[in-house]
Amino acid sequence: LLKVAFKQAFIKLNPKEMKQMNIDESLKVTVDFEDETLPETARELQPLVWKEQDTYNCLLGPDIASGIFGTGESLEQAISNWNEQLVQHLRTAPEDDEVALYVKDMFNSSPDKVW
Numbered sequence: 001l002l003k004v005a006f007k008q009a010f011i012k013l014n015p016k017e018m019k020q021m022n023i024d025e026s027l028k029v030t031v032d033f034e035d036e037t038l039p040e041t042a043r044e045l046q047p048l049v050w051k052e053q054d055t056y057n058c059l060l061g062p063d064i065a066s067g068i069f070g071t072g073e074s075l076e077q078a079i080s081n082w083n084e085q086l087v088q089h090l091r092t093a094p095e096d097d098e099v100a101l102y103v104k105d106m107f108n109s110s111p112d113k114v115w
Helices: 002-013 040-045 075-092 098-108
Strands: 048-052 055-060 068-072
Touching: 040 075, 040 098, 048 075, 055 075, 055 098, 068 075, 075 098
Parallel strands: none
Antiparallel strands: 048 055, 055 068
């Protein structure tokens, strides 16, 4: 809870905050972002995860088209696919891409981590 509270405080104080898509609460999937089996990027960035029918979706960003989006038949597959899309997005995003700038800011704000 402390980590979540710190992140929320950081977001409120960070003028470069990225808009995150909102989804109906009933579709959201609770993820333990402290789980060491998750990719470090997912634990740090904590993307939105939700389930529609038999598909898990994972998103960081304002919408599916401009954000980093992954899907899968399981939570693990969706996060893994999202992580692959994150790497691709960072490689190809223009310099002014809101999501890429947010990700880079988050990585840079973790001085004890090497990305």
